[in-house]
Amino acid sequence: MSSLTVSESSGGVKTHTELEGRNLAYGYTKSKMVFEHINLKTFENELVAIVGPTGCGKSTLIRNLGYLIPPTTGQVFLDEKEVKKPSSRISLIHQSIATFPWMTALQNVKLSLVCKHLEEDEANKVAKEMLALVGLNGFEDYYPKEMSGGMRQKIAIARSLAASPEILLMDEPFVHLDELTATAMRKEIYDLVFNPETSLKSAVLVSHNLQEVVQLADRIYVMNGSPASIIDEIKVDIPRPRSQREPIFFQYIDRLYSELSGSMKQ
Amino acid sequence: MEITIIALATLATVGRILALMLLSVFSGWGLAYLAVKSRRFENTYVPLVNVLESIPVIAFLPVVLLVFIAGLGGTIGVEVAVDFLVFDAVAWNVWIGAYQAFKTVPEHLLQVSENYNFGFGRTMWDLYIPHSIPRVTSNLFSSFADAFFYISVSEVFTVGVRTYQTFGIGTLIAVFTQEGDVTGLYYSLASIAIAVIVVTIGLTNLSRRSIAKFGVDSTLEISHDVHLNRRFRALDVFRSRTRSMSRLAGRIAHPARRMGFEGEEGPPTPIIHLMRVAAKSIIACMGLGVFAYLIYSSLLIAIAVPGAQWETFISSTPFLLFSMGADYLRVLAVTAASFFVAITLGYVLATHHRASLVVSPIIQAIAAFPAPTYFPLIFIATLPFVSAALPYSYSEVYVFILGFLSCFYYVFFDFWIGVQAIPVQFWEVMRNNELGLRTRMRRIILPGTFPYLITGLSSTINSAWAGIAIGEYWPNIFGNHTLEVDHGMMKYISINMANGQIASAAWVSFLFAIVVAIYGIVFTRNLMDLARKKYVVEEGVYAA
Numbered sequence: 001m002s003s004l005t006v007s008e009s010s011g012g013v014k015t016h017t018e019l020e021g022r023n024l025a026y027g028y029t030k031s032k033m034v035f036e037h038i039n040l041k042t043f044e045n046e047l048v049a050i051v052g053p054t055g056c057g058k059s060t061l062i063r064n065l066g067y068l069i070p071p072t073t074g075q076v077f078l079d080e081k082e083v084k085k086p087s088s089r090i091s092l093i094h095q096s097i098a099t100f101p102w103m104t105a106l107q108n109v110k111l112s113l114v115c116k117h118l119e120e121d122e123a124n125k126v127a128k129e130m131l132a133l134v135g136l137n138g139f140e141d142y143y144p145k146e147m148s149g150g151m152r153q154k155i156a157i158a159r160s161l162a163a164s165p166e167i168l169l170m171d172e173p174f175v176h177l178d179e180l181t182a183t184a185m186r187k188e189i190y191d192l193v194f195n196p197e198t199s200l201k202s203a204v205l206v207s208h209n210l211q212e213v214v215q216l217a218d219r220i221y222v223m224n225g226s227p228a229s230i231i232d233e234i235k236v237d238i239p240r241p242r243s244q245r246e247p248i249f250f251q252y253i254d255r256l257y258s259e260l261s262g263s264m265k266q
Numbered sequence: 267m268e269i270t271i272i273a274l275a276t277l278a279t280v281g282r283i284l285a286l287m288l289l290s291v292f293s294g295w296g297l298a299y300l301a302v303k304s305r306r307f308e309n310t311y312v313p314l315v316n317v318l319e320s321i322p323v324i325a326f327l328p329v330v331l332l333v334f335i336a337g338l339g340g341t342i343g344v345e346v347a348v349d350f351l352v353f354d355a356v357a358w359n360v361w362i363g364a365y366q367a368f369k370t371v372p373e374h375l376l377q378v379s380e381n382y383n384f385g386f387g388r389t390m391w392d393l394y395i396p397h398s399i400p401r402v403t404s405n406l407f408s409s410f411a412d413a414f415f416y417i418s419v420s421e422v423f424t425v426g427v428r429t430y431q432t433f434g435i436g437t438l439i440a441v442f443t444q445e446g447d448v449t450g451l452y453y454s455l456a457s458i459a460i461a462v463i464v465v466t467i468g469l470t471n472l473s474r475r476s477i478a479k480f481g482v483d484s485t486l487e488i489s490h491d492v493h494l495n496r497r498f499r500a501l502d503v504f505r506s507r508t509r510s511m512s513r514l515a516g517r518i519a520h521p522a523r524r525m526g527f528e529g530e531e532g533p534p535t536p537i538i539h540l541m542r543v544a545a546k547s548i549i550a551c552m553g554l555g556v557f558a559y560l561i562y563s564s565l566l567i568a569i570a571v572p573g574a575q576w577e578t579f580i581s582s583t584p585f586l587l588f589s590m591g592a593d594y595l596r597v598l599a600v601t602a603a604s605f606f607v608a609i610t611l612g613y614v615l616a617t618h619h620r621a622s623l624v625v626s627p628i629i630q631a632i633a634a635f636p637a638p639t640y641f642p643l644i645f646i647a648t649l650p651f652v653s654a655a656l657p658y659s660y661s662e663v664y665v666f667i668l669g670f671l672s673c674f675y676y677v678f679f680d681f682w683i684g685v686q687a688i689p690v691q692f693w694e695v696m697r698n699n700e701l702g703l704r705t706r707m708r709r710i711i712l713p714g715t716f717p718y719l720i721t722g723l724s725s726t727i728n729s730a731w732a733g734i735a736i737g738e739y740w741p742n743i744f745g746n747h748t749l750e751v752d753h754g755m756m757k758y759i760s761i762n763m764a765n766g767q768i769a770s771a772a773w774v775s776f777l778f779a780i781v782v783a784i785y786g787i788v789f790t791r792n793l794m795d796l797a798r799k800k801y802v803v804e805e806g807v808y809a810a
Contacts (some may be wrong), residue, residue, distance in 0.1 A: 068694050086697040097808040098691035102713045102800050111709065115700040145805055152808050163699060176808060 017041045017077070018202045019065060019090070019167045024074035026060050027227070034060060035228035038074070040221050042167065042202040045194060049205045049213040052223030053260060058206040059095065061223070062169045065204060066090040078167065088115055091165035095172040097152045099144040105131060105155050106140040112163035130158040133197060135188070150181035157192070164199040171206050182212075190216055190240070214252045215242055222259050232259055269453060272438060276457040279421065279434035280465060283352060283413040290357040290409065291402055294364035295395060302368045302394075312365065319358035319728065321775075321782055326354055329775065331768050335430060348432045351420035356409035363405035367398030399480045403473040410465055414458070415636040415672070415729075419736060424764050435461075443642045446745035455640055462634050571769050579773045586774055589755040590781060593734060596754070600666060600730040601723060604674035608681040608722065613711065616685035626682075629675050637671040638736050646744040661751045665737035672733030673726045680722025684715030689807045714806075717797035724794075735759075 019042045027033030034057035042048045052058050063069040065076055067083050067090070076083040078090060091112075099108050109127040118126065131140055134154040144152050153173060160168060173189075174182035193203045207213050213220055214236060222232040234255065238248055301308040334347040371393060379393050413420075417436030422429065431437045435454055442450035571579075615622040645664060653660045692714065696706050712719070739760035740749040751757055755774055762771035 063694070066698065068697055086694075086700065088699050090698075092694060092698050094691045094694070094807075096689075096691055098689065098695055099806055099808070100692070100710065100713070101802060101805045102716075103709075111695070111701075112699045114705050114709075115702075143800075144808075149808050159695075 016044065016080075018044055018046075018079060019204070020077040021061070021065055021071075022075045022077065024061065024064050024071045024076070025227075026057060026064060026069070026072045033072070033227035035223065036073075037229050038223075040230065040233075042204060044201045046218045047190065047193060047203045047205060047216055049207060049217035049220045050223060051207060051210065051213055051220060051256060051260065052228060054208070056223045056225075056228035058223060059171050062171050062204060062206045063092070065167075066092050066169050068092060088112060088163040089165055090167040090169060091160035091163050092169045092171065093153075093156055093160050093173045095175055097149060097156055097176060099152050099155050099159075101144055104141050104143055105136060105147070105158075108144070108155050109159045109162050112159045115163075126162055127158075129197075130162040131155075133161065133195065134158045134192065148181070150177050150185060153177065153185065157189075161192075161198050161200070166199060166201045168193055168200055168203040169206075170203060172208065173205075174212065175208070186212060186215055210253050210256045211244060213256070214238070214249055215244065220256065222256065224260060268450060272435065272450070272453050272457045275433060275435040275438045276454075276461050279414075279417055279436060280461050282349065282434065283356065283410060284465075286349060286353045286413070287356050287360065287406055287409055290353060290360040291364070291406075294357070294361040294402065295368075295390070295398065297361060298364040298368040298398070299390065299394060301365050315358055315361055315365075318354075319362070321779055326351060326775070329772065331763070344430045345432055347430065348421055348434075351416065352413050355413040355416045355420065359405040359409045359412070360402055363401045364398050367401040368394050371397045396480045399476040400473070403469065403476045406469050407466070407473075410469065411462075411634060411636070414462065415638065415732065417636065417639075419638075424741075428766075439639055443744050444742040448643075451643065455643075458639055459635065466634060575769060579770070582770075582773075583777065586755060586758065586777055589753050589758055590778065592751075592753045593731075593738075593755045596662075596665060596669065596734050597727055597730045600669035600673065600734070601677075601727055603666075603670055604677050604726050604730070605719075605723065607674055608678040609707070609712070612678050612681040612685060613707075616682050622682075629678060632671065633675040633679075637668060637733060641668050641671070641737075642744045645749065646747070649747070661749055664749055665734055665751055665754075668737035669730045669733035673729035676725035676729060677719065677722035680718040680725070681715055684718030684722075684803075685711060687718070688714045688803055691807055692803070713801055714803040716801035717794070720793045720797050731756075739764075 021038055021040050024038040025033060025036035027036070038061060040048070040050075050058050050061060060069055064071040064074075067076060067086050078087070083090070100111070103111070106124065106127050109130050110123050113123045113126060116123075128137075128140060131137060131154075134157050136151060136154050136158065139147065139151065144155060147155070153176075157173075170189075174185055177185065192198070193200055205213065205216060217236050220232075220234040220236060221230050222234065223229065224231045234252070236252060238246070238252070242249060297311060301311050330347045330350055334350060335343045337343070338346055375393060375397070379389055384392065417434065417439075419436075421434040421436030422431035422440045424430070431440075435458060439451065439454050441447075442454060611625070615625055644667070649660075652663055656663060688711070692710060696710060701710070734754070735756040737749060738751050738754040738757035741764065743749045755778060759771045759774050762768070762774070
């Protein structure tokens with residue numbers, strides 16, 4: 001089977017597969033598999049979400065996709081080529097916001113430019129542009145501890161974007177933010193992810209928050225079971241910008257809820 | 267017969283060390299209580315302990331001779347002098363541990379004790395002491411190892427033509443090495459090995475049980491296993507300062523002081539009031555008495571020194587400072603080598619679990635076994651080759667080796683633990699951004715382990731002094747061989763002692779104490795402040 005898969009993205013435009021996980025499985029031992037038989041794809045200009053109950057291996061799966069944790073079995077393909085080690089082309093944003101306390105915001109962002117071997121001026125320019133993109137213009141010389149949780153997460157996002165990744169992996173990126181900040185950032189994130197100024201082609205979001213997932217995702221993979229597997233793939237067909245007050249929004253939430261709770265009962 | 271004596275001597279040494287460890291624990295609790303109750307006492311006590319901890323035991327020899335042997339005299343004087351030296355090796359770790367534990371009693375527990383109007387006895391018995399036990403028992407490992415490290419200089423020392431010694435394995439080892447009795451030396455080393463293993467197992471069990479029973483903070487439990495396997499408190503100090511302790515200390519300080527006698531609700535009965543006043547007075551009088559005795563003895567010594575002698579002291583000071591400079595260069599060389607080994611080996615072991623399973627126990631064994639006890643064997647086995655290869659500087663090689671064996675594991679273990687403490691998210695960022703080893707080291711690993719490195723380097727430097735102090739002038743290290751360097755402050759102290767020039771040795775020790783105090787304040791304290799302010803790796807992961 002070729003990794004080049006022509007399909008319809010959420011917008012109805014035929015695009016090719018950007019990131020593909022094929023028959024992924026992960027376990028501590030063969031008898032203790034966390035998940036198995038996972039097949040998923042992302043297409044260009046598409047945000048894909050993965051939902052599932054706690055402990056089903058969502059965070060591990062997203063790290064498998066970035067090869068930060070190699071899968072026990074299975075393969076990952078990026079733009080048709082097999083991924084065999086972590087790459088700055090696939091960038092991860094953590095659940096627990098990770099910024100380096102001894103570096104300023106600018107230095108934190110520049111860290112992801114090291115592998116590009118840019119001149120100092122050029123690196124500064126790119127890092128400042130990325131900080132401006134996430135709304136941190138003027139905060140270049142601030143240290144993370146001088147900033148709020150939301151601002152720190154923006155630094156992490158800017159750092160990820162500065163590496164010019166093609167795929168952005170987001171592991172519950174808003175879970176440690178207060179609801180107001182998280183709501184504001186959710187509104188920003190979609191535009192940010194697919195901003196023409198960035199190199200991104202698609203993104204994968206892991207979340208517990210069903211509202212967040214329906215708000216942001218073009219497609220949703222539902223994981224459940226033990227060992228976990230993909231039990232459903234839902235295309236979210238709600239025009240953007242999406243309002244959480246629309247009945248169709250609730251229909252998606254209900255569907256996800258019943259799938260997750262139904263499986264849990266089993 | 268020889269084996270019986272060796273066994274008895276080992277028991278005597280271990281008994282002496284354990285008894286003095288116990289004394290240091292009780293005195294540490296008392297001093298720690300005073301420190302958390304009185305800001306004035308705390309401001310004097312903590313820096314003083316830090317400075318005293320930095321001074322190698324050997325530098326206390328002149329004081330010991332002048333105060334105890336000259337003052338008390340006889341067998342008792344010698345025994346007290348030896349006990350003082352051993353106490354010097356064991357006390358500081360325990361005192362600092364007790365102070366930190368008292369200082370970091372969780373606020374909610376303090377509030378409970380306030381709520382129920384706990385008096386001095388109950389506060390100590392039910393709160394401060396139990397809370398301090400895990401930390402104090404952890405620090406006993408390093409105290410025990412430090413005491414054993416110094417047995418070769420603390421149990422037996424020579425002044426002029428007279429040798430002062432007390433019964434113990436350190437004295438026997440000195441005798442065996444002077445006589446070139448390899449068999450006796452091997453038996454002694456085996457005996458020490460057994461003692462170290464038995465006491466380490468005992469302390470390990472004690473520590474585990476105390477953690478299980480008295481541990482109230484999960485971060486302490488995390489660091490516990492580390493303590494079981496190593497001989498120093500540096501990491502403990504760091505962790506306590508950077509984790510729960512740093513969060514709590516500031517908030518605790520006020521209620522801790524408030525919770526003193528005055529803070530208790532309701533007027534005490536006259537008898538209780540009288541007892542409290544009496545207890546405070548006794549403690550204060552004892553402290554003042556010891557302090558006054560030391561001042562009095564020092565004044566007597568200073569007065570007894572003739573004017574001409576003072577002129578000699580002053581005129582010799584530039585030379586002594588030059589010798590001190592030479593010693594600092596040696597310390598620098600040993601520290602640099604230790605640092606290099608630490609960051610290379612530490613990184614490899616921290617990132618390769620299987621390798622760490624093999625190598626770390628080896629390093630722990632080296633750390634647990636006192637280098638001066640086996641060093642004469644290394645010396646005699648390698649002397650022909652080393653002296654042939656480096657006929658003019660082979661002594662420096664041996665001083666370097668002894669210094670290195672005395673201290674490299676401090677910074678190694680601290681760095682190793684520091685690397686392991688780097689959050690997994692940071693490792694993922696490094697891998698995700700394809701950072702090379704050099705960039706990882708420069709931008710993340712070294713800054714991320716900076717507080718660990720500072721505590722490790724501080725301990726390394728202190729212990730490098732210990733090894734260098736012993737190695738610079740070691741008469742009869744094996745048979746008729748004497749190990750000595752050309753120039754060195756520690757050699758100067760040792761030779762003055764051997765020649766009975768105690769006042770001269772005391773003058774050098776005094777100069778050294780000043781330099782160490784300045785170093786402690788300028789270097790260690792400032793760098794530690796910087797580490798706490800900027801390089802706390804745990805603060806890099808935000809999880810509200």
